[in-house]
Amino acid sequence: MKRAFTMIELIFVIVVIGILAATIIPRMQNNPTQEAAIDLISKLRYTQHLALVDDKYDSSNPNWFKDRWRIVFSGETNSSYSIQDSNSSYAKDPLTRTKEIKNQKLRGVDSITFSGGCDKQIINFDYLGRPLIGDLTAPYDGNHLLKTPCTITLHGNEENACIIIEPESGYIKACDYNES
Numbered sequence: 001m002k003r004a005f006t007m008i009e010l011i012f013v014i015v016v017i018g019i020l021a022a023t024i025i026p027r028m029q030n031n032p033t034q035e036a037a038i039d040l041i042s043k044l045r046y047t048q049h050l051a052l053v054d055d056k057y058d059s060s061n062p063n064w065f066k067d068r069w070r071i072v073f074s075g076e077t078n079s080s081y082s083i084q085d086s087n088s089s090y091a092k093d094p095l096t097r098t099k100e101i102k103n104q105k106l107r108g109v110d111s112i113t114f115s116g117g118c119d120k121q122i123i124n125f126d127y128l129g130r131p132l133i134g135d136l137t138a139p140y141d142g143n144h145l146l147k148t149p150c151t152i153t154l155h156g157n158e159e160n161a162c163i164i165i166e167p168e169s170g171y172i173k174a175c176d177y178n179e180s
Contacts, residue, residue, distance in 0.1 A: 032108025033156030037174055040081070040106060040154070041163055044123070044172045047071045047083050050091055051125035068132065073121040077111035080104060111155045117167060118150035129170045151175070 051069040058064045067086045074080050083091040083101040090100035106112070114120065117133065124132040124144075131146040150165040162175045 031156075031159055031161075033154050033159050033161045034174075036106040036108045036156070037154050037161035037163055040152070041172055041174060043081065043083065043101070043104075044071060044163070044165065046091070046094060047123075048125045048129045048131075048170055048172070050083070050085075051127060052129045054085070055127060057127070068124040068126060070122055070124040073112060074103065078114075078121055079106050079109045079112055081106070106154065108156050109154045110157060113153045113155065114150065115153065116151040116164075117146045117148040118152070118165070123150070123165065125170065130168060131165050131170050146170075 047069050054069065058067075061067075069083070069085050069091070072082045072084060074082065080103050081101075082103055085091075090102045093099040093101055118131070120133060122133075126132055131150065132144045133146055133150075146165065146167040148167060150167075152163040152165070154161045154163070163172065164175045165172050
């Protein structure tokens with residue numbers, strides 16, 4: 001007795017593969033602006049992580065509260081960013097540990113705008129991971145904590161994407177562009 005596939009079994013497998021391909025391939029369209037938003041979310045969370053694990057408190061330094069980790073957006077359209085501490089030391093890329101995260105360009109983004117609680121190009125994080133805004137001249141006077149959600153909108157060639165940073169908790173999430 002021969003062991004082989006029948007013609008019906010082969011046709012059935014081809015049909016199943018065709019159905020799977022027809023449902024998966026349309027979802028594989030890439031959106032460079034959305035991919036940049038996902039990348040920026042990871043960089044914002046990395047900045048927040050650095051602030052959480054790098055304790056800047058120094059009892060011998062009366063200005064210890066000015067030491068923070070921050071992400072700084074630069075360029076005419078704010079489409080480049082750097083991650084640095086308050087001494088302007090740049091963070092190392094967590095993947096390579098050699099390259100500094102300095103003037104990194106977001107691919108697929110033409111410009112970035114800020115609205116809500118953050119209208120500046122600098123977002124600071126304190127040792128609790130809370131987002132801070134403004135010039136930090138006093139230790140936690142309450143005026144620098146983010147009070148309303150910060151919306152960062154990435155404008156791309158074809159589509160837009162947005163990111164929301166929640167006040168107090170510092171929770172960072174992607175949002176539907178229509179909800180911003």
